[in-house]
Amino acid sequence: MRMGTVETTVDAAGMRAQNSSLLLNMIWRERQISRAEIARRTELSPSTVSAIVADLEHSGLVRSIGAGVSRGGRRPTLIGFCDDAYSILGVELGATHVTVILTDLRGRVRVQRHAAQAVRDDPKGTLQKVKELVHECLEAERVPRRSVVGMGVAVPSPVHPSAPGRLSPLIVPAWKDYDVQDWLKSAFGMPVFVDNDANLGALSECYWGAGIGGEDLTYIKLATGIGSGFIIHGDVYRGSGGTAGEIGHIAVDPSGPQCVCGLRGCLVTLIGTGPLLERARELMGTKSRRSPTVKELVEGARSGEPAARQVIDSLGHYLGIAVAGLLNLLNPAIVVLGGEISSVGDLLLDPLRASVRKRALSTSMAETRIVTSALGDRAIAVGAATLVLQAALRNRSLFPIQHVGKTA
Amino acid sequence: MRMGTVETTVDAAGMRAQNSSLLLNMIWRERQISRAEIARRTELSPSTVSAIVADLEHSGLVRSIGAGVSRGGRRPTLIGFCDDAYSILGVELGATHVTVILTDLRGRVRVQRHAAQAVRDDPKGTLQKVKELVHECLEAERVPRRSVVGMGVAVPSPVHPSAPGRLSPLIVPAWKDYDVQDWLKSAFGMPVFVDNDANLGALSECYWGAGIGGEDLTYIKLATGIGSGFIIHGDVYRGSGGTAGEIGHIAVDPSGPQCVCGLRGCLVTLIGTGPLLERARELMGTKSRRSPTVKELVEGARSGEPAARQVIDSLGHYLGIAVAGLLNLLNPAIVVLGGEISSVGDLLLDPLRASVRKRALSTSMAETRIVTSALGDRAIAVGAATLVLQAALRNRSLFPIQHVGKTA
DNA sequence: GTGACTTTGTACGTACGACGAAGAAATACA
DNA sequence: TGTATTTCTTCGTCGTACGTACAAAGTCAC
Structure with a gap:
C-alpha cells in the first residue's frame, strides 16, 4: 500500500x-x-x-x-x-492497422510507417509487422539502437496495471497467449511501455495538445468504439483493474438500440462510427445506397448538408449526456475530443456544449473547457512515445549512456 | 505544472x-x-x-x-x-449539526461532542460553536494544545483546491465572507485542513474501513443529498475545481421528477432521504400520516415490512444505474456506501449489485467489491482527523516538537 | 569613458547523512 | 559447549549540497 x-x-x-x-x-x-x-x-x-x-x-x-x-x-x-539526443519509438495497434513512428524528445515525428493489419485476430502477424516497421523506421533515419530510449505501445484493449503486456481476453481473445511487452522487449532489447489507446491519446493531448500545462484532462476517442482516457495529477489513470475510461457502454438512452454488452442505448450504439454513418445514409435518402465515410460526413457537415449536420447534432446531443456525467464525477480541467470525426470542430462542439450545459452542474461546468483535438491521426502513436518520454524525464537512468566529448 | x-x-x-x-x-x-x-x-x-x-x-x-x-x-x-503521542481534532459540519471529535494517531475517538446548529445560514454561530466544542473536547481529556497535531474539517460543500477554506457560494451563500481555514487557524493556532464531507468519508473508509490497504476507493454518501468521494492512488481526488464526486445530479431517469438543478430524474430526486421517506409514507398507506424516519425505514426493512423493502429495492435499483456508470468510468477497487440508510446492509446491496450487474461491463465489475460502511455515523469526523494524520505521516515536521527523556 | 554596483558562474573547504566494516551481545542449533 | 546466525551499535569513509570567496562580464550614473 x-x-x-x-x-x-x-x-x-x-x-x-x-x-x-x-x-x-x-x-x-x-x-x-x-x-x-x-x-x-x-x-x-x-x-x-x-x-x-x-x-x-x-x-x-x-x-x-x-x-x-x-x-x-x-x-x-x-x-x-537537446531534443535530438535520443529517439523514441511509438507504436499504435488499431483494430485494423499498425502504425509505427519515431520521435525526438519533443514529440516531433521523424519517420512514420503504416500498414493494414488484422490486429484482433492475428497477434503473431501483428507483432511481426511491428518488428518490420520498426526496423524500417530506424533504418530510414539511420538511428542506432543505442540512441533509442524505448518503445511505447498503444493497444485497443484495457491493460491491467499489474500485467501491462497482456490484453483483455474478453476484448481480444486471440491475444490470450501473448504478452506484448515481453515479446517486444526481447525482440528489440529496449524498455517497452504498453497502455490503452485512449489513455495514450489523453497523454498526448496533455503534453502536446489542448491540455498543455494542465494536470487533469479527459480525452474522448470517437471512432468505431468510444473510449476515454484520464490524466490525473499529470499521470494516466488506469483504475484498479485497468478498465477506467470505458465510457462507450454508458447507457444514455434507455429506449435505444440493443448493444452487444447487454444494455440498451449505450453510447457506442448511438454514436459509434457504424451507427452514425448508417444514420447518415438513411437521412441522405435513397440516392445513396452505401453509407458515407467519416471523411465524407465531415465534409458534408462543413458544406452545410442538412443530413450531415443533423447526424453531427445528434452526436453532440448524446455525447453531451455522457460528458455531463463525467464532468460531475471527475471535474477535469479540460475535455478533449479526438478521432477523425472531431475534425468538424465547432459544428460538434456547439450542440455538445449545449447538451452538457443542460445536464451538468454549473459549478463543474464553469471551469471546464471542451475542445476538439488538433493533433490529428497520429495522436495515439505520439502518445505512446510520450509514455516513454515521461518515464525517462522522471528517471534519467532510462536514457542509455552515451558520453559526449568535453569540448563539444 | x-x-x-x-x-x-x-x-x-x-x-x-x-x-x-x-x-x-x-x-x-x-x-x-x-x-x-x-x-x-x-x-x-x-x-x-x-x-x-x-x-x-x-x-x-x-x-x-x-x-x-x-x-x-x-x-x-x-x-x-506511539498511537497516543499526539491527538488530532476532527470536525464535521453537517447541514444541521456540528460534531467535534478528538482522536489518537490510530483513528480512535477519545472524546466526542455534538450540537445542533444551523450550519448553512449561520457561519458565525457555527464557527463559535466549533470553538466551544473543541475546548470541551480538549478539556475533557486534559489534552494540552502542544500535543495536538492539527484540525481537520469536513464541510457540506465542494472546496476549491486553491482555496480550501472557502465554501461554494452556490451551495452555501451565507458563508461567502468566511474562510473556514483561516478563521479556525487563527482561533486555535494549529494547522487546519478542510475538505468536502464525502471526500473525507472516502478517506475514512480507506484508512479504517472496508478499503484498508487499498488505493482506489469510491465512497457514496446516502443522505439528504447524495455525494461521493474518490481516493485515487491513496489520495483524495478533488478534480480541477474541487467538484469531483458530485454524483447527486446524475440523471438516471429522464422521465423522473424535476430537480432544483434543472434536470429531471437526478439521483437526489429519486433516492435522497426526502423522496425516499416520502415514498415510504405513500406505500405504507393511510395509516401513517407522517413520513417515517430513516431509522424506522431501516428497521421496517429489517423486519420484513413490504413497503420498506420496496423502498430499499428502488434505492438499490436507481443507485445501481449511477454506480454502473461510475464503475465503467473509474474502475475503483471498492465502492463503499455510507450514510444512515446503508446500515440495512445486504437488503440494499443485493438489489444494488443486481442493478449494477445489468449495466456495467463485466470487466469493470469483476474486480470491484461493493459494500456498506461499518464505520457508523462518525465516519466523516474521523475522516477529517485522518486528513491531518495523513499529512503528518508524510511530513514529520507537522508533529509539534516535544522531547522525551532518553531514559524513557 | 570611468567607477561603483550587479549578476553570473566556478573553486574550494565544510557539514551532514548514508554506507560499510568491525565488533559486541544474544540466540539457535549441532 | 562450541559454532554459526542474527541483531544492533560504533566509527571511519564517501558522496553530495552548501556557503564563501572570487573572477568575469555586464549595467548604470556621472
Whole structure:
C-alpha cells in the first residue's frame, strides 16, 4: 500500500538522481534557461546547479545555447535541452492497422510507417509487422539502437496495471497467449511501455495538445468504439483493474438500440462510427445506397448538408449526456475530443456544449473547457512515445549512456 | 505544472526527512517491527535505520515494545508506534449539526461532542460553536494544545483546491465572507485542513474501513443529498475545481421528477432521504400520516415490512444505474456506501449489485467489491482527523516538537 | 569613458547523512 | 559447549549540497 507516500529511500546517489531529474525536467519544459535562474527557482545552490548541469551536458542531454539578456550584470549562459539526443519509438495497434513512428524528445515525428493489419485476430502477424516497421523506421533515419530510449505501445484493449503486456481476453481473445511487452522487449532489447489507446491519446493531448500545462484532462476517442482516457495529477489513470475510461457502454438512452454488452442505448450504439454513418445514409435518402465515410460526413457537415449536420447534432446531443456525467464525477480541467470525426470542430462542439450545459452542474461546468483535438491521426502513436518520454524525464537512468566529448 | 514529477529538491536534511518519514510510515502501518526488518525492507543500512529510529524514539513517536521471535540468532527489539503521542481534532459540519471529535494517531475517538446548529445560514454561530466544542473536547481529556497535531474539517460543500477554506457560494451563500481555514487557524493556532464531507468519508473508509490497504476507493454518501468521494492512488481526488464526486445530479431517469438543478430524474430526486421517506409514507398507506424516519425505514426493512423493502429495492435499483456508470468510468477497487440508510446492509446491496450487474461491463465489475460502511455515523469526523494524520505521516515536521527523556 | 554596483558562474573547504566494516551481545542449533 | 546466525551499535569513509570567496562580464550614473 502506497497511501500516496514516497516509496523509495534516498542515499547520496538518490539525492543526486532526484535533483538531476528535477533540473532535467525544468530545462525540458523551459527549453532555455540559465543556471542562475534554475538556482533561483529550485532553491538549489548555484554551485550545485553548475555541477548537475555539467553532468547533464556531459551526457548529451543539454547544451549551452548562447547568452541571454542581462538582468543588470553579467549575461547568463542559456542552457537548452537537446531534443535530438535520443529517439523514441511509438507504436499504435488499431483494430485494423499498425502504425509505427519515431520521435525526438519533443514529440516531433521523424519517420512514420503504416500498414493494414488484422490486429484482433492475428497477434503473431501483428507483432511481426511491428518488428518490420520498426526496423524500417530506424533504418530510414539511420538511428542506432543505442540512441533509442524505448518503445511505447498503444493497444485497443484495457491493460491491467499489474500485467501491462497482456490484453483483455474478453476484448481480444486471440491475444490470450501473448504478452506484448515481453515479446517486444526481447525482440528489440529496449524498455517497452504498453497502455490503452485512449489513455495514450489523453497523454498526448496533455503534453502536446489542448491540455498543455494542465494536470487533469479527459480525452474522448470517437471512432468505431468510444473510449476515454484520464490524466490525473499529470499521470494516466488506469483504475484498479485497468478498465477506467470505458465510457462507450454508458447507457444514455434507455429506449435505444440493443448493444452487444447487454444494455440498451449505450453510447457506442448511438454514436459509434457504424451507427452514425448508417444514420447518415438513411437521412441522405435513397440516392445513396452505401453509407458515407467519416471523411465524407465531415465534409458534408462543413458544406452545410442538412443530413450531415443533423447526424453531427445528434452526436453532440448524446455525447453531451455522457460528458455531463463525467464532468460531475471527475471535474477535469479540460475535455478533449479526438478521432477523425472531431475534425468538424465547432459544428460538434456547439450542440455538445449545449447538451452538457443542460445536464451538468454549473459549478463543474464553469471551469471546464471542451475542445476538439488538433493533433490529428497520429495522436495515439505520439502518445505512446510520450509514455516513454515521461518515464525517462522522471528517471534519467532510462536514457542509455552515451558520453559526449568535453569540448563539444 | 507538476506532470507527476517530484517537485522538491533534496539536500542532506531533506534526505533525512524523507527516509525518516518512510520509516515512520512503515512503523505506523506494521504496528510493530524490528530495526533489522526495516533495514531489509527499505534497503537502508542497519546503521542508518538505528540512527533514524533513535531519532523518532527521542521525539516520542515510536518506542521499544519488547523482544520479537528469533530468526536463528539474537532476538530483535520490536519498535512500536506511539498511537497516543499526539491527538488530532476532527470536525464535521453537517447541514444541521456540528460534531467535534478528538482522536489518537490510530483513528480512535477519545472524546466526542455534538450540537445542533444551523450550519448553512449561520457561519458565525457555527464557527463559535466549533470553538466551544473543541475546548470541551480538549478539556475533557486534559489534552494540552502542544500535543495536538492539527484540525481537520469536513464541510457540506465542494472546496476549491486553491482555496480550501472557502465554501461554494452556490451551495452555501451565507458563508461567502468566511474562510473556514483561516478563521479556525487563527482561533486555535494549529494547522487546519478542510475538505468536502464525502471526500473525507472516502478517506475514512480507506484508512479504517472496508478499503484498508487499498488505493482506489469510491465512497457514496446516502443522505439528504447524495455525494461521493474518490481516493485515487491513496489520495483524495478533488478534480480541477474541487467538484469531483458530485454524483447527486446524475440523471438516471429522464422521465423522473424535476430537480432544483434543472434536470429531471437526478439521483437526489429519486433516492435522497426526502423522496425516499416520502415514498415510504405513500406505500405504507393511510395509516401513517407522517413520513417515517430513516431509522424506522431501516428497521421496517429489517423486519420484513413490504413497503420498506420496496423502498430499499428502488434505492438499490436507481443507485445501481449511477454506480454502473461510475464503475465503467473509474474502475475503483471498492465502492463503499455510507450514510444512515446503508446500515440495512445486504437488503440494499443485493438489489444494488443486481442493478449494477445489468449495466456495467463485466470487466469493470469483476474486480470491484461493493459494500456498506461499518464505520457508523462518525465516519466523516474521523475522516477529517485522518486528513491531518495523513499529512503528518508524510511530513514529520507537522508533529509539534516535544522531547522525551532518553531514559524513557 | 570611468567607477561603483550587479549578476553570473566556478573553486574550494565544510557539514551532514548514508554506507560499510568491525565488533559486541544474544540466540539457535549441532 | 562450541559454532554459526542474527541483531544492533560504533566509527571511519564517501558522496553530495552548501556557503564563501572570487573572477568575469555586464549595467548604470556621472
